[in-house]
Amino acid sequence: MTTTATAAILREIGEPLTLEEVQVDAPGEGEVLVRMRGAGICHTDATGMDGTIPLPLPSVLGHEGSGVVEAIGEGVTDLAPGDHVVLSFGHCGDCTYCNKDRPAYCEMFAPLNYFGTRMDGTVTMHQGDEDIHGCFFSQSSFATYAISLATNTVKVAKDLPIELLGPLGCGLQTGAGTVLNVLRPETGESIAIFGMGGVGLSAVMAAKIAGCDPIIAVDINDERLALARSLGATHTFNAKETKDLVWEIMGVSAPGVHYALDAVGTNEVIRQALESTRTPAVVATVGFQGLEHDITIDQGHLLVGRTLTGVIEGDSNPQDFIPALVEHYANGEFPFDRLIKTFPFSQINEAFEAANSGAVVKPVLLFD
Numbered sequence: 482m483t484t485t486a487t488a489a490i491l492r493e494i495g496e497p498l499t500l501e502e503v504q505v506d507a508p509g510e511g512e513v514l515v516r517m518r519g520a521g522i523c524h525t526d527a528t529g530m531d532g533t534i535p536l537p538l539p540s541v542l543g544h545e546g547s548g549v550v551e552a553i554g555e556g557v558t559d560l561a562p563g564d565h566v567v568l569s570f571g572h573c574g575d576c577t578y579c580n581k582d583r584p585a586y587c588e589m590f591a592p593l594n595y596f597g598t599r600m601d602g603t604v605t606m607h608q609g610d611e612d613i614h615g616c617f618f619s620q621s622s623f624a625t626y627a628i629s630l631a632t633n634t635v636k637v638a639k640d641l642p643i644e645l646l647g648p649l650g651c652g653l654q655t656g657a658g659t660v661l662n663v664l665r666p667e668t669g670e671s672i673a674i675f676g677m678g679g680v681g682l683s684a685v686m687a688a689k690i691a692g693c694d695p696i697i698a699v700d701i702n703d704e705r706l707a708l709a710r711s712l713g714a715t716h717t718f719n720a721k722e723t724k725d726l727v728w729e730i731m732g733v734s735a736p737g738v739h740y741a742l743d744a745v746g747t748n749e750v751i752r753q754a755l756e757s758t759r760t761p762a763v764v765a766t767v768g769f770q771g772l773e774h775d776i777t778i779d780q781g782h783l784l785v786g787r788t789l790t791g792v793i794e795g796d797s798n799p800q801d802f803i804p805a806l807v808e809h810y811a812n813g814e815f816p817f818d819r820l821i822k823t824f825p826f827s828q829i830n831e832a833f834e835a836a837n838s839g840a841v842v843k844p845v846l847l848f849d
């Protein structure tokens with residue numbers, strides 16, 4: 482039996498999303514039908530809409546969903562109808578890297594997140610005879626109901642505002658996980674974080690949890706820098722107004738910071754992040770500027786013991802890391818709700834506009 486849902490459909494690259502009625506499959510083996518309560522908008526959704534990442538059309542985006550389990554498919558043992566869940570990125574749960582507790586590097590990451598179909602090529606959403614690609618990040622959560630996999634469906638406590646928790650599944654996990662799972666600073670070590678979007682601001686909160694000092698935040702928007710300061714940044718720099726940014730950062734934590742995190746992805750920022758560190762040091766780049774985007778670095782800056790690494794999804798195992806972030810949130814140490822502005826699902830295109838213009842850090846769509 483199918484479930485009738487309203488989905489925001491991308492029919493043409495560069496066009497607004499249209500709210501249309503679709504039929505969602507009953508959950509198959511290993512699948513979960515979720516009634517969506519909230520869905521965050523992440524930069525990756527925008528790159529799907531503008532064609533930066535190739536997607537099959539028509540497609541339903543959305544990969545920071547949260548809601549309530551409506552039904553479970555065969556073989557799903559850890560979830561039951563009524564459970565509150567946060568949806569994260571798709572991973573198979575049984576490849577070399579999933580078995581090493583590193584599902585962000587799942588060998589099936591591309592098909593499970595970008596192909597828009599199940600592994601057998603079928604789709605989860607239909608409109609009459611038409612296939613609607615509804616497996617974006619194994620969820621397509623810009624819909625009132627969607628199908629996820631048990632592997633990427635994370636149960637959370639019921640005493641929390643479930644409609645706000647979706648961004649923990651991607652953007653917030655990316656920033657916080659890169660600090661807590663990859664860089665792993667010790668108390669009192671220094672960090673510089675470039676780009677104060679949802680990812681960078683989550684990294685600031687995580688750096689504070691880790692006990693970093695100083696925590697240096699860089700952006701070109703003074704409002705974002707003020708927000709960073711209120712979330713734990715000890716020093717902030719407006720990159721547009723700072724004459725020699727690298728020199729200034731090194732001055733705060735001579736002879737350079739222990740760690741740097743780039744949440745922008747441009748050549749200039751990656752170079753600045755690398756050059757701001759002491760030696761040895763680790764620099765993580767998580768910003769995405771599109772496929773075939775070349776960067777250049779001075780090899781001499783690497784030779785001195787610096788590591789430059791890319792990170793996907795904070796190298797997190799969402800089944801462990803999302804509950805950990807929820808606990809930090811409940812303790813008041815990870816107040817990510819301060820990044821959020823909510824919009825009714827019907828205003829999804831306005832919400833994208835607010836994200837793309839920078840007016841809102843993290844729009845979250847609310848479903849009735």
Ligand SMILES: [Zn+2]
Nearest residue numbers: 573576579587
């Ligand atoms: Zn896997």
Ligand SMILES: [Zn+2]
Nearest residue numbers: 523525651652
């Ligand atoms: Zn994302």
